[in-house]
Each structure stands twice: as C-alpha cells, then as structure tokens.
Amino acid sequence: MALTRKGQATRERILDAATELIARQGVAGTSTEDVRKAAGIGGSQLYHYFDSKQALIRAVITRQAEAPLVPGQPLMGALDSFDALQAWADAAVESQKPGRGRGDCTLASLAGELGPTDDETRQDLCNAFERWQSLLNDGLRAMRERGDLRPDADLDDLAMALLTALQGGTLLSQTLRTTQPMRASMNAALAYIHSFAP
Amino acid sequence: MALTRKGQATRERILDAATELIARQGVAGTSTEDVRKAAGIGGSQLYHYFDSKQALIRAVITRQAEAPLVPGQPLMGALDSFDALQAWADAAVESQKPGRGRGDCTLASLAGELGPTDDETRQDLCNAFERWQSLLNDGLRAMRERGDLRPDADLDDLAMALLTALQGGTLLSQTLRTTQPMRASMNAALAYIHSFAP
Numbered sequence: 001m002a003l004t005r006k007g008q009a010t011r012e013r014i015l016d017a018a019t020e021l022i023a024r025q026g027v028a029g030t031s032t033e034d035v036r037k038a039a040g041i042g043g044s045q046l047y048h049y050f051d052s053k054q055a056l057i058r059a060v061i062t063r064q065a066e067a068p069l070v071p072g073q074p075l076m077g078a079l080d081s082f083d084a085l086q087a088w089a090d091a092a093v094e095s096q097k098p099g100r101g102r103g104d105c106t107l108a109s110l111a112g113e114l115g116p117t118d119d120e121t122r123q124d125l126c127n128a129f130e131r132w133q134s135l136l137n138d139g140l141r142a143m144r145e146r147g148d149l150r151p152d153a154d155l156d157d158l159a160m161a162l163l164t165a166l167q168g169g170t171l172l173s174q175t176l177r178t179t180q181p182m183r184a185s186m187n188a189a190l191a192y193i194h195s196f197a198p
Numbered sequence: 199m200a201l202t203r204k205g206q207a208t209r210e211r212i213l214d215a216a217t218e219l220i221a222r223q224g225v226a227g228t229s230t231e232d233v234r235k236a237a238g239i240g241g242s243q244l245y246h247y248f249d250s251k252q253a254l255i256r257a258v259i260t261r262q263a264e265a266p267l268v269p270g271q272p273l274m275g276a277l278d279s280f281d282a283l284q285a286w287a288d289a290a291v292e293s294q295k296p297g298r299g300r301g302d303c304t305l306a307s308l309a310g311e312l313g314p315t316d317d318e319t320r321q322d323l324c325n326a327f328e329r330w331q332s333l334l335n336d337g338l339r340a341m342r343e344r345g346d347l348r349p350d351a352d353l354d355d356l357a358m359a360l361l362t363a364l365q366g367g368t369l370l371s372q373t374l375r376t377t378q379p380m381r382a383s384m385n386a387a388l389a390y391i392h393s394f395a396p
Contacts, residue, residue: 028226111373125373160370160382168366168383172358175309175323184358185366191393192386 065128079139165189263326277337287384363387
C-alpha cells in the first residue's frame with residue numbers, strides 16, 4: 001500500500017503512540033483501542049494502516065531495528081574506535097538513570113514478552129538483533145583493518161558480546177532501577193574488546 | 199497458611215504446571231484455568247493455594263530465585279574458582295542448545311514481560327536477581343581471599359557482569375535459537391573476571 005505524505009505521518013503517529021504505550025504497559029497490556037485513542041485517530045482508521053495488533057507490533061519492532069543502538073540517544077556515529085565504543089557504553093549507562101523512564105520500548109523487553117509465543121514476530125526480532133549486530137560488526141572490522149584489533153579477533157563473537165551486554169544490562173537495570181547492571185555489563189564487554197588489542 | 203504434606207505436594211504440582219506453561223506461552227498467554235487443568239486439580243482447589251493469578255506468578259518467581267543459576271542444570275557447587283566459573287559458563291551455553299527447549303521459565307523472560315507493569319512482582323524479581331548476585335558474590339569473595347583475584351577487584355561489579363551475561367545471553371539465544379549469544383556473553387564475562395587475576 002503506497003501512502004500519501006499525510007498517510008505516512010499518520011502511520012508514524014500511530015507507531016509513536018504504540019511504542020510509548022508498550023514501553024509503559026507491555027505488549028499484553030496494550031490494546032489497539034488504547035493505541036487508537038493515544039494517537040488521536042478515528043474508529044476504523046487504525047485498521048487502514050495495520051490490519052491486526054500483530055501487524056502493529058511487528059511494525060514497532062521493525063522500526064526499532066532502524067533506531068539507534070541505545071534507546072533515547074541520538075543516532076551515534078560509526079562505532080569504529082575504542083573511544084566511540086566507550087562513548088556508546090557511557091550513553092547506555094546514562095539511558096538507565098532513574099527518572100529517564102523506560103523512554104522507549106526496548107527489544108530486550110519485547111523479546112522477553114514475545115519470545116515464546118509468536119513465530120513471525122520472533123523472526124522480526126531476529127532480524128532486528130541481526131541488523132544491530134551487523135552495525136557493531138562493521139565498526140569492529142574497521143578497527144581490525146586499522147590494526148586496533150588483532151587479526152585473530154572473532155568479530156561475530158565481539159559484536160555479539162556487545163549486544164548481549166546491552167540487552168542484559170537493559171533488562172537488569174530496568175528491573176532493579178539502577179545503572180549498576182548496565183555499568184557492569186558494559187565494563188565487561190569493553191574489557192573483552194580491549195583484550196584483543198595487539 | 200500451614201499446609202499438610204499432601205497440601206505441599208499439590209502446591210508444588212501447581213507451581214510445576216505454571217512454570218512449564220509460562221515457559222511455553224508467556225505470562226499473558228497463561229490463564230489460571232490452563233494451570234488448573236495441567237496440574238489436574240479440581241475447580242476451586244487452585245484458589246485454595248493461590249488467591250489470584252498474580253499470587254501464582256509471584257510464587258513462580260520466588261521459587262525460581264531458589265533454583266540453580268543455570269536453568270535445567272543440576273545445582274552446581276560454589277562458584278569459587280576459575281574452573282568452577284568455566285564449568286558454569288559451559289553449562290549455560292549447553293542449556294541453550296536447540297532442542298533443549300526453553301526447559302524452564304527464565305527470570306530474563308519474566309523480567310521482560312512483567313517489568314513495566316506490576317510493582318509487587320517487579321520487587322520479587324529484584325529479590326530473585328539480588329539473591330543470585332549474592333551467590334556469585336560469595337564465590338568471588340572466596341577467590342579474592344585466596345589470592346585468585348586482586349584486592350582491588352570490585353566484587354559487586356564482577357558478580358553483576360556475570361549475571362547480566364547470563365540474562366543477556368539467555369534472551370538473545372532464546373530469540374535467535376543458537377548458542378552463539380550465550381557463548382559470546384560468557385566469553386566476555388569470564389575474560390573480564392580473569393583480567394582481575396594478580
């Protein structure tokens with residue numbers, strides 16, 4: 001379905017409302033009627049854009065996959081140096097400060113809630129994680145080519161270590177409501193990357 | 199409420215059924231009626247033990263807090279040496295092999311699903327995570343006292359790095375259905391611990 005510019009703006013507004021509600025209430029606690037009201041659109045209009053709740057959730061995930069790697073932060077430059085990785089880690093810790101709220105619905109919580117049940121949605125989550133992993137991979141490859149990392153550094157392993165640190169840190173920081181888990185997970189992941197310096 | 203031995207057995211059977219259903223279907227996808235049927239008990243009997251779905255979920259979490267740190271593995275000894283930590287990490291990777299199923303309902307997926315909504319349940323999850331962190335802490339303290347770790351090693355930081363690695367690795371391994379995320383997160387966490395050897 002090709003959308004007019006106005007149609008695209010409405011679709012974005014619906015996705016913004018859905019993302020915020022899911023962040024606050026979880027997927028199960030969010031109805032399409034909640035989303036419709038929050039987006040301020042008329043009765044049947046939502047179904048013009050998303051023909052089911054599942055379609056709406058999948059669109060939220062797909063959009064999150066395009067989002068910067070640290071929720072609530074402006075898109076960061078290429079993560080292709082130790083300094084850039086440290087700035088990324090610091091932003092991840094900052095994003096977990098109490099009072100910042102959940103801010104965004106994270107893939108970590110979506111994965112926790114949706115993982116077991118719905119296979120199509122799980123596939124969207126896989127694609128999102130793989131996209132993030134490949135962004136991290138690109139930066140690490142540049143570092144290896146520049147000689148910042150040893151030739152034997154396994155880039156898939158290092159990129160996945162950064163991604164699991166972000167997800168594990170997010171999950172525990174949001175549950176415990178302190179930045180300590182994110183700080184610890186990022187310390188560990190960055191120390192691991194540093195251990196592959198020549 | 200003091201339970202007879204038979205009553206305790208029934209309560210355990212209900213918790214077993216609830217844990218398995220939640221692992222397969224998520225919290226939102228599991229009704230108390232599903233649990234009652236799976237446990238094979240009569241109509242009003244469930245409410246004799248748990249007066250609401252929330253009370254049931256909280257009991258599942260509290261029991262998970264007592265469980266071994268790696269789901270599906272027999273309780274491991276004290277994690278108080280590099281060898282013991284390596285065996286723990288290997289067991290965590292093993293537990294994510296495809297075909298092992300989710301096996302158990304993990305705190306990671308419960309935290310993802312419940313985090314945003316319910317404050318009492320979040321507090322139970324905090325207690326569970328803190329109990330696990332304190333088990334890890336005990337082992338690391340023994341290592342530091344023995345001289346396996348430097349005196350300046352921050353045990354809270356190291357224990358949390360292990361816990362976030364377990365949770366982040368679980369979440370991504372279950373979503374992507376490969377062991378690679380758990381392997382990468384455990385590699386990073388153990389390398390971090392090793393970096394504090396004298």
